Amino acid sequence: MSHTNPFTFGALALDKAFTDREDELRGLVADMRNGQDVLLYAPRRYGKSSLVLRAAQKAARDKVLVAYCDLMRTPTKERLAAALARTIHEDIDSELGEAAERASSLFRNLRVKPTMEVETDGTLRFSFQATRRRAAIDDTIEDLLALPGQLAAERKRRVALIFDEFQEILSLDPKYPNLMRAVFQTQPEVGHVYLGSKRHLLDRIFDDANEPFWRSAKRIEIGLIDPAKFGRFIRKRFEATDRGIRDEALTRLLEATLGHPYGTQELAYFVWELVPEGRFAHLVDVENALGQALRSEHSHFSKIWDDAPASQRLVMLALAAEPTGAPYAESYAERFDLPPKPTLQTALEALVKKELVARGGDGEYRIVEPFLADWLVREQERR
Ligand SMILES: Nc1ncnc2c1ncn2[C@@H]1O[C@H](COP(=O)(O)OP(=O)(O)OP(=O)(O)O)[C@@H](O)[C@H]1O
Numbered sequence: 316m317s318h319t320n321p322f323t324f325g326a327l328a329l330d331k332a333f334t335d336r337e338d339e340l341r342g343l344v345a346d347m348r349n350g351q352d353v354l355l356y357a358p359r360r361y362g363k364s365s366l367v368l369r370a371a372q373k374a375a376r377d378k379v380l381v382a383y384c385d386l387m388r389t390p391t392k393e394r395l396a397a398a399l400a401r402t403i404h405e406d407i408d409s410e411l412g413e414a415a416e417r418a419s420s421l422f423r424n425l426r427v428k429p430t431m432e433v434e435t436d437g438t439l440r441f442s443f444q445a446t447r448r449r450a451a452i453d454d455t456i457e458d459l460l461a462l463p464g465q466l467a468a469e470r471k472r473r474v475a476l477i478f479d480e481f482q483e484i485l486s487l488d489p490k491y492p493n494l495m496r497a498v499f500q501t502q503p504e505v506g507h508v509y510l511g512s513k514r515h516l517l518d519r520i521f522d523d524a525n526e527p528f529w530r531s532a533k534r535i536e537i538g539l540i541d542p543a544k545f546g547r548f549i550r551k552r553f554e555a556t557d558r559g560i561r562d563e564a565l566t567r568l569l570e571a572t573l574g575h576p577y578g579t580q581e582l583a584y585f586v587w588e589l590v591p592e593g594r595f596a597h598l599v600d601v602e603n604a605l606g607q608a609l610r611s612e613h614s615h616f617s618k619i620w621d622d623a624p625a626s627q628r629l630v631m632l633a634l635a636a637e638p639t640g641a642p643y644a645e646s647y648a649e650r651f652d653l654p655p656k657p658t659l660q661t662a663l664e665a666l667v668k669k670e671l672v673a674r675g676g677d678g679e680y681r682i683v684e685p686f687l688a689d690w691l692v693r694e695q696e697r698r
């Protein structure tokens with residue numbers, strides 16, 4: 316039997332593609348059941364959406380009604396309203412009954428009424444026309460946000476309302492956190508789950524005593540996946556597809572990605588492609604796959620390099636060669652020819668803000684963009 320590549324990167328990690336995160340999963344499911352608000356933070360591509368979706372599937376089995384809205388996909392207020400209408404109709408008000416009838420009764424009191432269209436899969440799609448009076452759409456969104464609370468009470472069910480890429484709310488309208496929080500405070504049956512990757516924006520919303528969301532949610536942060544667990548996962552996936560991977564190859568693979576969820580799946584994908592059925596992946600396969608991964612990221616990394624001022628470049632090179640918990644130590648600065656402290660601090664903060672560098676749970680600063688460290692080292696050698 317021939318097999319398809321068991322590794323995936325880019326799409327959500329569902330079912331068998333998902334590994335680890337047991338503790339986070341258990342916690343999130345409990346929070347959804349309890350109506351506890353949660354802020355889930357992680358850098359890009361660490362697996363936030365995959366984790367929360369898996370938690371949502373589990374919570375749904377416990378009768379929690381789960382709605383999901385990705386703010387990255389709602390660049391206008393009308394689109395946000397449409398996305399909310401859709402998930403409220405489909406995921407919270409999902410009772411028996413004729414869908415269109417249910418929807419018109421559900422949305423009868425909205426100030427701006429949606430237009431409904433039946434999609435090819437039979438589900439309803441909603442759209443809201445822009446109105447001249449901008450306050451009308453704000454009122455409409457406010458009423459839509461109130462609906463999950465009303466439905467939860469009516470149906471005597473818990474509801475979880477998930478906002479992916481929540482920081483985008485600020486670019487939609489800086490006043491929206493106020494509007495949302497006012498509504499959410501009155502919905503004890505609804506657990507709100509906020510996901511996001513831009514820490515400085517999330518901090519602005521959740522960490523400022525003058526802001527409405529201040530300390531309103533339990534904070535969780537997800538990190539890299541434990542390389543030992545990721546290793547077992549990779550081995551199993553090779554074996555399930557009639558292939559194997561040698562210990563030293565697996566060690567090298569995990570050393571290159573440090574358990575970065577996306578990066579690890581990407582590299583494993585390339586390695587698997589190089590191994591014929593019935594054979595083992597060897598160290599050389601991992602080196603070749605890494606070369607492929609670096610080539611495919613080359614223009615992306617070149618742009619990062621070109622856009623970075625000299626001080627940031629020096630910090631990247633230092634961290635690529637050696638992650639550190641003490642970036643300001645004299646010996647470190649000397650060895651890597653780093654700029655004086657104020658400049659160094661600015662550069663490091665800028666790299667953190669760009670999400671290229673992060674401080675791990677162990678207190679060490681390191682390059683977190685997968686493969687960037689390897690790329691930097693190779694480029695330096697080439698020059
Ligand atoms: N638990 C997991 N087990 C295995 N692989 C995972 C896991 N979580 C994420 N991944 C890998 O990481 C990739 C990105 O996952 P996901 O889209 O959930 O992350 P994200 O943090 O939501 O990313 P973004 O910031 O782009 O929205 C997936 O395509 C998959 O390859």
Ligand SMILES: [Mg+2]
Pocket residue numbers: 363364365479
């Ligand atoms: Mg995501």
